Amino acid sequence: MHDLRGARWRKSSFSGDAGQCVEVASNLPGLIGVRDSKTPSDPPLTFTPVEWSAFLHGVKHSAI
Template identity: 60%
Template sequence: MALAVWRKSSLSGGNGGSCVEVASLNGGRIGVRDSKDRSGPALTFTSTEWRTFISGIKDGSLEDPAA
């Protein structure tokens, strides 16, 4: 992951320390890390897992029903 190109949402504005960053990794995997701890651990997902996650965000199925 050392050579990964990490990016964060342009909607994060000037709040650069409170975001997640994502990167495309070898083998079609997706990496996700905390922008406050760039040398810390990163989660990795398959492309299918990532697409399922993004679909859930878009369709609202991942929203907290208690909120």
């Protein structure tokens, strides 16, 4: 398990106030944390910067 105590969580500016947001912490060296804003005490998912970059690229270039 990774130490995320210093994580600064943020949500997208596109998120509304409905409480169904994904929060991301990208301030930790070599680690990206992702959590559900409804359950911030649950363990977050963690990714390497390379994995996170690949995910974002896929989302941005998706043909859905």
